[in-house]
Amino acid sequence: MNCRTFQRQISSFVDAELGPAATEALREHLAQCRECRSRYERVAALDAALKAMPTERPQPDLAGQVKVRIARVATRRDEQRAFPDWIRVPLAAMIILLALGLGNLAGRSMLGTVSAEQPEALLEIVAPATDYSLAEVVMNVSSEENGQ
Amino acid sequence: MRPWTDRTDEELVSLAREGSGAAFGELVDRYAPVVYRVARVITGVPEDAEEVVQETFLRAFKHLEQFSIEKASFRTWLLAIARNQSINVFSALKRKAARFLYEFEAESSRRKQPDNPHAVDFRDAESLLSTKQEYARLQKVLAELPERQRTALILKTQEELSYEEIARIMNSSSSAVESLIFRARRRVIELLER
């Protein structure tokens, strides 16, 4: 083995990632080769400097901010879990249903579930019982307290 | 009930999967500092690093069911997410700006002190980079390394992770990590001695 090979191994050696046989061979070589020893000392010094280098700390409440954000996501997710997809049919889809003449049926069943579970704003759809044309569908978004 | 701090990461992960926000909160407390340090090293910008911390935990939370202890420890898994997030933030444009800034600063400090102000004696680890300025110089040299070299070197020396763990975080192999760290050290020493 030549000095070049040994010098290549110094990095893994200081990282304690060199196998036992190679470590032994390198130690022996370092004991007798000045050039490789000098190389080793530089790498070791740099390592000591990197380890001792002060690391920047995040602002003190970063973890707290992360937790607040996650709590918000978790709440939203729980709310979504409480509503199967079919309940969260977009307004447009409901209008189409109404226009197709299914309004009375679909609107009522959905409203029943929505008003029972949805905590915030809810959608109130008032459709004339006899005429299902889109123009005559009146939509009104209201909050829970003044709705129903 | 046992305090959260007594629980292993794996216990906390399974509690979090069952819906315990407090369990996930403990993981945030445990790992926010290391995620920040790694993000800081990759992005080079404190504000970006903070954003990476937010995004990393958000992603971990949303994809908690993808975590598998057979594949990696929670820390390794989290740091892999953090690295990906950091790389996204550290766009090519920012890299150019950082490089310009570095060169600008290097140039002006050269002009101020023409006769080698930063002679470093590597024979004495104690005195090496003992002052604030010298650490600042080391920081600048690290910033000049390619991202992969810098990240691997820092994960090894400052976070004391194994080559194997670093390979998992960087989606690479142990031998590739070994090579990255070897080249990183060689380059840092070259730059410091310049």
Ligand SMILES: [Zn+2]
């Ligand atoms: Zn030699």
